[in-house]
Structures are given as structure tokens and as C-alpha cells.
Amino acid sequence: MLVAAAVSSNVTDGLYIVAFSLFIYGMSGLTGPRTAVRGNLIAATGMAVAIISTLIQPHVFDGSSTPWLIALGLVLGTAVGIPAARRVHMTAMPQMVALFNGVGGGAVAIIAWVEYRHHFLTGGSNWALKSEIPSLLAAIIGSISFWGSNIAFGKLQGILPGRPIRLPVQVVFNVTLFLVAVASAIVLAAGTHSQALFILGILLAAAILGNMVVLPIGGADMPVVISLLNAFTGVSAALTGIALNNTALIVGGMIVGASGTILTNLMAKAMNRSVPAIVAGGFGGEVSAPAGGAAGTDGTVRSTSPADVAIQLSYARQVVIAPGYGMAVAQAQHAVRELEKALESKGVTVKFAIHPVAGRMPGHMNVLLAEADVPYDLLREMDEINPEFPNTDVTLVIGANDVTNPAAKNEPGSPIYGMPILEVDGSGAVIVLKRSMASGFAGIDNPLFYEEKTSMLFGDAKESVSEVTSEVQDL
Amino acid sequence: MNTITEIAILVLAAFVGFEVISKVPNTLHTPLMSGTNAIHGIVLLGGLLLMHEAQGVLEHVLLVIAITFGTINIVGGFLVTDRMLGMFKRKDPPKAGEDEAEEAGGSS
Numbered sequence: 290m291l292v293a294a295a296v297s298s299n300v301t302d303g304l305y306i307v308a309f310s311l312f313i314y315g316m317s318g319l320t321g322p323r324t325a326v327r328g329n330l331i332a333a334t335g336m337a338v339a340i341i342s343t344l345i346q347p348h349v350f351d352g353s354s355t356p357w358l359i360a361l362g363l364v365l366g367t368a369v370g371i372p373a374a375r376r377v378h379m380t381a382m383p384q385m386v387a388l389f390n391g392v393g394g395g396a397v398a399i400i401a402w403v404e405y406r407h408h409f410l411t412g413g414s415n416w417a418l419k420s421e422i423p424s425l426l427a428a429i430i431g432s433i434s435f436w437g438s439n440i441a442f443g444k445l446q447g448i449l450p451g452r453p454i455r456l457p458v459q460v461v462f463n464v465t466l467f468l469v470a471v472a473s474a475i476v477l478a479a480g481t482h483s484q485a486l487f488i489l490g491i492l493l494a495a496a497i498l499g500n501m502v503v504l505p506i507g508g509a510d511m512p513v514v515i516s517l518l519n520a521f522t523g524v525s526a527a528l529t530g531i532a533l534n535n536t537a538l539i540v541g542g543m544i545v546g547a548s549g550t551i552l553t554n555l556m557a558k559a560m561n562r563s564v565p566a567i568v569a570g571g572f573g574g575e576v577s578a579p580a581g582g583a584a585g586t587d588g589t590v591r592s593t594s595p596a597d598v599a600i601q602l603s604y605a606r607q608v609v610i611a612p613g614y615g616m617a618v619a620q621a622q623h624a625v626r627e628l629e630k631a632l633e634s635k636g637v638t639v640k641f642a643i644h645p646v647a648g649r650m651p652g653h654m655n656v657l658l659a660e661a662d663v664p665y666d667l668l669r670e671m672d673e674i675n676p677e678f679p680n681t682d683v684t685l686v687i688g689a690n691d692v693t694n695p696a697a698k699n700e701p702g703s704p705i706y707g708m709p710i711l712e713v714d715g716s717g718a719v720i721v722l723k724r725s726m727a728s729g730f731a732g733i734d735n736p737l738f739y740e741e742k743t744s745m746l747f748g749d750a751k752e753s754v755s756e757v758t759s760e761v762q763d764l
Numbered sequence: 765m766n767t768i769t770e771i772a773i774l775v776l777a778a779f780v781g782f783e784v785i786s787k788v789p790n791t792l793h794t795p796l797m798s799g800t801n802a803i804h805g806i807v808l809l810g811g812l813l814l815m816h817e818a819q820g821v822l823e824h825v826l827l828v829i830a831i832t833f834g835t836i837n838i839v840g841g842f843l844v845t846d847r848m849l850g851m852f853k854r855k856d857p858p859k860a861g862e863d864e865a866e867e868a869g870g871s872s
Contacts, residue, residue, distance in 0.1 A: 312803055313780055319796050320788040326849045329799050333842040336806065343809045351816040354824070359815055362828045366835020373836070374843035382848065386798050389840045393804050396833035399826050400810040407817055419767045519801050526807040527777070531770050533810055539770060540777040541806040547781025548800050552793060643791075652794035659851040668791075 302536065304342030309540035311335025316544065322665075339537045379660055380617040383650050384445035387438045387515045390522055394434030397525040398492060401428035404532060405477070405488045418478060424532035425474040428488070429495045430525035434518045436499030441515050444503075455505040463501050470494040502568060510567045512650040513556045517564065520549025556646065562708070590726070593744040595753060598685075598720055599760030603635050605682035609674065611642040611711050612654055615688020615724065619750035622661035625687060628758040629663065635761065641667050642674040642684075642711050644692035671711060678715035686713060686721045686737075688750050694735045705733060719743040722753050795848045802841025808834025 312335045318328020343349065350356045377385045401424045408421070443449035456462060473490040506514055523545025530538025557564050602608055610629065616622060629639045641663065647654040655668060669677070678684065686693055689711075696703040697710045713719050719742055726738070737743055746753050788796055811830040818824050 309777075313784065316784050316796075316800065316803075319799050320784065320792065322789070322792065322852055325792060325795060325852065326846065329795075329842060329845045329849060332799060332803060336803070336838055336842070339806055339809060340812070343812050349812060349816060355816045358824055358828050359812060359831060362811065362831025363835050365828075366832040366837075367839050369832070370836040370839030371843060374840040374847065377844065379848070379851070382794065382798070382844070385840075385844060386801055389798075389805075389837050389844070390801050392833035393801070393807060393837040396805075396807050396811060396830040396837065399830040399833070400807065400814065403814055403818065403823050403826050403830070406823055407814070407819075516797055519797060519804070522807075523800070523804045526804045527774055529807055529810050531767070531774065533813060534770070535809060535813070536770075536773060538806055538809055539773050540780075541803050543774050543777035544781035544784070545800045545804040547778040548785035549797075551782055551785045552797055552800075555793065648794075650794045650797065652791045652796075655791040656794055656848050656851055665852075 298346065301342045301346050304338055305535075305537040308335045308339035308342065308537050309544075311338065312541055312544060316548070339541070343537075379657055380614075380620070381446070382653065382656070383512055383515060383648075384442045386519070386650075387442040387445065390515065390519050391435050391438030391442065394431045394438060394518070394522045394525065397427050397431030397522065397529055398435055398495075400529055401425065401431065401532075402488060402492060409477075409485070409488075420532040420534075421478055422474075423528035425477060425491060427525040427528040427532065428491050429470045429474065430521050430528070432492050432495035433499040433502065434521040434525065436496045437503040437518050437521075438499075438515070440500055440503040441511055441518065445511055449504075453505045453507045456501075459501070459505055463498060466494050466498040466501065470498065506567060510562065512646065512653075513553055513562070513564065513567055515650075516549055516553040516556055517568070520546050520553060523547075523549050556650070590738050591744045593720065593746050595746065595756035596760050597744075598746055598757045599764060601683050601718060601720065602632055602637065602685070602757070603761055603764050605637055605717075607638040607640070607677075607681045608632060609640050609642050609669075609678065609681045609684045609713070609716065611644070611684060611686045611689050611693060611713055612647065612658070613644075613687065613689020613692060614648050615690070615722075616750050617648060617654075617657050617688070619688060619724075621687065621751035621754050622657050622663070624751050624754040624758065626658075626661040626663050628754050628761065629667070631758050631761045635764075639667060640669050640674065640677070642671070642713070643668050644671050644689070644711050645709075647689060647692055671709060675712045675715075678712050681716035683718045683720060684713040684716040686719060687754065688722060688724075690723075690735055691733060693737055694733065695737055696733065696735070699736075703733065713737070714740060714742070717742070720746060722746045722748075722750050724749065791852075795845050795852075798841060798845040798848060802838055802845060805834050805837030805841055808838060810834075 312332050315328045315332030315335060318324040318331060404424045440449065470491050473487040473494065477487045503514055523542045526542030527539050527546055530542055553564060557567065610625065612625065616625065632639050641658065643654050648657060658668065691705060693711050693713045694705060695714050697705045697708040700706060714737055719737065721738060721743060723745060725747065738745060808831060811827050811834055815827050818827050
């Protein structure tokens with residue numbers, strides 16, 4: 290390998306600079322709708338540069354089995370990653386991101402474990418503190434991220450119940466676990482190198498902690514948690530980079546850590562929740578079963594028929610459609626697009642009201658509507674559409690619940706009090722398409738359904754919308 | 765490289781991360797989260813670099829798992845982001861007005 294032999298570590302370091310420049314340039318491309326595809330490609334190119342420039346270092350392949358084992362890992366990962374990414378439904382995107390994030394965290398934790406073994410068990414005890422401390426921290430954070438992401442995946446996928454699962458003295462328990470992990474790390478760092486158990490103590494305590502931190506979090510907060518864990522994995526990758534003296538890891542990990550933190554805050558702000566409150570568990574921690582439910586449940590709801598809805602919509606001047614996750618689950622976005630076209634051909638102005646956390650992640654609903662070819666310029670963000678509701682004749686709420694719940698404005702006792710909502714109750718009439726009277730993802734009753742101007746159209750969102758559309762076309 | 769240099773790089777990278785993200789429109793948050801998620805798969809490099817030092821079956825198995833995980837993170841992450849963004853792309857072309865301001869070149 291003449292070429293390989295000629296490659297000094299300077300070349301690799303130089304190529305790393307190219308790689309992380311491409312990451313940064315690519316990410317800035319991801320911030321505009323038109324440059325985003327290219328941005329993603331540029332970042333992926335950066336990744337390819339980073340991997341190749343690592344592999345061209347001659348010593349990487351030392352040892353007879355090394356090239357094969359590296360190839361095995363790369364092939365296995367590709368074989369799993371490609372079909373997973375290709376087949377996942379757009380509605381299942383949040384849990385897919387959780388899963389991809391989880392394996393990243395897992396890789397960090399495993400690498401830290403091997404680093405430890407290498408220095409303590411096989412290579413003697415001369416592990417410099419400057420490598421050891423970041424490596425052990427990476428072990429803790431990576432392990433939390435791995436297990437936490439898996440729980441988040443389980444909850445979103447419906448394998449685990451979405452509602453908060455909580456132990457008594459949860460917070461005390463979590464803090465204890467964290468202290469156990471940190472204490473084990475300190476014991477190791479202090480240099481008593483015969484204690485193989487401590488690294489397992491770190492990984493195990495962090496694993497349980499990852500489970501415990503995410504289990505009590507209600508399903509509605511899950512996107513914020515995934516984003517937070519994404520930032521965690523980024524930081525742990527950067528720490529691994531310090532331990533291994535690898536600039537590509539430091540920069541790549543840290544920009545994810547920083548951007549993930551921003552994104553987490555943006556999401557939490559959109560839901561009027563604070564990140565510490567979410568992590569502390571459940572909805573608002575101490576606020577138990579909402580008293581707010583009592584105000585609504587004794588009311589009655591009016592149910593309506595597709596024909597009536599069609600008439601209401603056709604004679605409106607302006608209709609606003611507020612889609613939610615329920616629309617996505619029913620795969621109704623294409624039917625909704627047909628309805629929008631049918632209404633527009635009757636001269637009705639149609640707009641879509643997009644709550645920042647509609648769907649399950651910021652921007653998730655936009656992805657789903659884009660999939661159905663709904664024109665970008667019909668989409669209105671919450672702040673833009675809220676002043677328009679008073680001029681709206683009919684608002685069609687399709688599979689959205691919590692984001693339209695007026696309790697967030699009117700009932701200080703409600704767990705979602707203060708969350709910004711789509712003020713659909715300001716419009717002339719509200720039609721809610723819903724499968725049943727079950728409460729939303731957050732498990733909170735919605736007084737909107739009992740209001741006089743509200744009528745409910747029960748059934749599968751896709752079928753209901755199609756029926757309404759054909760009624761509109763027949764009018 | 766000494767520790768201080770590395771910490772300096774770390775801090776600067778953090779600022780770059782903050783700067784880049786603070787300008788993103790809401791609609792792109794999901795693809796962005798997915799894209800950044802793919803980038804931290806770079807930890808794969810750690811697995812690649814350690815493999816030749818590994819001793820014993822356990823360490824080899826662990827590193828193969830780490831490399832597999834890292835690859836899933838990278839390959840899956842970028843692909844899924846591309847799929848998501850592809851949906852934004854096939855739009856009626858002449859709606860240029862609103863997002864022109866924030867873009868640099870916009871060739872495709």
C-alpha cells in the first residue's frame with residue numbers, strides 16, 4: 290500500500306478540517322427550504338471525507354482481522370440503515386430519529402467502554418486524566434442517550450404506554466443514580482485501576498437513569514426529549530473526540546450538541562414548557578389529575594354528517610384547516626389536499642393552520658402536507674393565523690386536539706395552561722373530525738368539543754374527508 | 765494537540781452550532797434535527813481508530829457493534845433527511861417569493 294504509507298497524520302488532520310467545514314456549510318444550507326437538500330448532501334459528503342481520511346491512515350488496518358471487522362461493521366450498519374430509512378413512513382419519523390439517535394449514543398458508550406478496557410486491563414494504568422475524564426463522561430451521557438432514546442422510541446411506537454410512568458420518590462432515585470455514575474467515574478479517575486466493576490457501574494447506572502428519566506415523560510413532551518437526547522449524543526461524541534484527540538469528532542459532535550440545545554429550547558418554548566420541568570417528569574410534576582376535566586365532561590357534543598359539513602364549507606368565504614397528528618395517522622393528507630382543491634374550485638379561500646408542534650415535532654406537519662403536494666403558500670404558522678380566525682367562517686380541525694384546546698388559555702388549573710394554541714374557537718363555526726371522544730396525546734379533556742359552535746364528525750379522518758369532498762363536488 | 769487547544773475548538777464549535785441554527789424557519793426543524801442527528805454518527809471514527817488496538821474477543825465484538833451503530837446513525841440519518849427534504853422539493857416551481865431572502869445560491 291504505497292499510497293497509504295505516504296499518508297501522514299497531517300494529511301488526515303487536514304482532511305478533517307475539510308470534513309467539518311462541509312458539516313458547517315451543509316448545516317447552514319439546511320436552514321433554507323431551497324438549499325436544504327443540497328445542504329444535507331454537503332454534510333453527507335463531509336461525513337464521507339471524514340471516514341475516508343480516517344481509513345487511509347496506515348495504522349488503522351494493523352492486525353490481520355482488523356480490516357475484516359471494520360468492513361463487517363460498516364456493511365452491517367449500511368444493511369440495517371438503508372432499508373430502515375427507506376421504508377419508514379413519514380408519520381413514524383419522530384421515532385425513527387429517536388432510534389438513529391439511540392444507536393449513536395450506544396456507539397459512544399461502547400467506545401468509552403473499550404477505551405477503558407484498553408487502558409486499565411490490557412494496556413496498564415497510564416491513562417492521562419485529560420483523556421480519561423471526557424471518556425468517562427461520554428460513557429455516562431452516551432449510555433443515558435442510548436437507553437432514553439429507546440424508551441422514547443417505544444413510547445412513540447406504542448410499544449410502551451405513552452402516559453407518564455412514575456415511581457414514588459422518582460427525583461431522589463434519579464439523582465442517586467446520577468451520583469452513583471459520577472462517583473464510579475471519580476473512583477476510576479482516582480487511579481485504582483483494578484476495579485473493572487466500576488465501568489460497568491457507570492454504564493449500568495447511566496442505563497437505568499436513561500430509562501428512568503424518559504419513562505415518566507408524557508408522550509406530548511417526547512419530541513423535546515428526543516431533541517434533548519440528540520444534543521446529549523452530540524456532546525458525548527465531542528467528549529470522545531477530546532479523549533481520542535480527534536478534531537473531526539470534537540467539531541462534529543459539538544455543533545450537534547449546540548444546535549440540538551437550541552432546537553430543544555425552541556420546541557419547549559412552542560409548548561410553553563421549560564426543559565427542566567419536562568425532565569423532572571410528567572406534566573408539571575406535582576400537578577396531578579387535572580381538575581379542568583370536570584368543567585367539560587358534563588357537557589354534550591353535537592355530531593354532524595358529511596353532507597352537512599360539505600354545505601357548511603361550500604358556502605363559507607374562508608375555511609381554515611387545522612391538521613394534527615390524527616390526520617397523519619389516518620394517512621388523510623392526500624384526501625385533505627383533494628378537499629382543499631374542491632373547495633377552491635368553489636371560490637372558497639382555504640388556509641392551513643400549522644401549530645409549531647402539530648404532528649409530533651416542529652415542522653413534522655409541514656413534511657406531511659408537503660408529501661401530499663399542498664402548496665407551501667397555503668400554510669400559515671400559528672402567530673400568523675390566530676388573528677385571522679375571527680374572519681374565518683368555518684375551521685376544520687382534523688385529528689388535532691391538544692393544540693386547539695382552549696383550556697390552555699382559560700383554565701389555570703389545566704396541565705397545558707399557558708401553551709400557545711390555535712385559537713380556532715374564535716372562528717364562526719368549528720368542525721372537529723375525530724375518531725372517538727378519546728382525549729388527546731396529552732390525555733387532557735378538550736372543552737372545545739362541548740362548545741355550541743362546535744360540531745363533531747366522528748369516524749376515520751381519511752374516510753370522513755373523502756366523503757365530505759365528494760359531497761362538496763356534488764353540490 | 766494539547767487540552768487547551770481542544771477545549772478552544774470545542775467552545776468555538778459550540779458557537780458555530782448556535783449561530784447556524786438560530787436562523788432556521790420552524791418548518792425545517794424536523795429535517796434539521798434529523799440531519800444533525802446524522803452528523804453525530806461521526807463517533808463511528810472512534811470505533812474505526814480503536815479497532816487495531818483491540819484485544820480479546822469482547823473488545824472486538826464491542827467495536828464491531830459500535831461501528832455498526834455509528835454506520836446506522838450516519839447512513840440512516842442522512843437518507844431519511846434526504847427523503848423528508850425531497851418532499852419539500854417537488855413544489856409548484858414559481859412560488860419563489862418568500863424564501864428567496866434567506867438563500868445563498870439555490871441552484872437546485
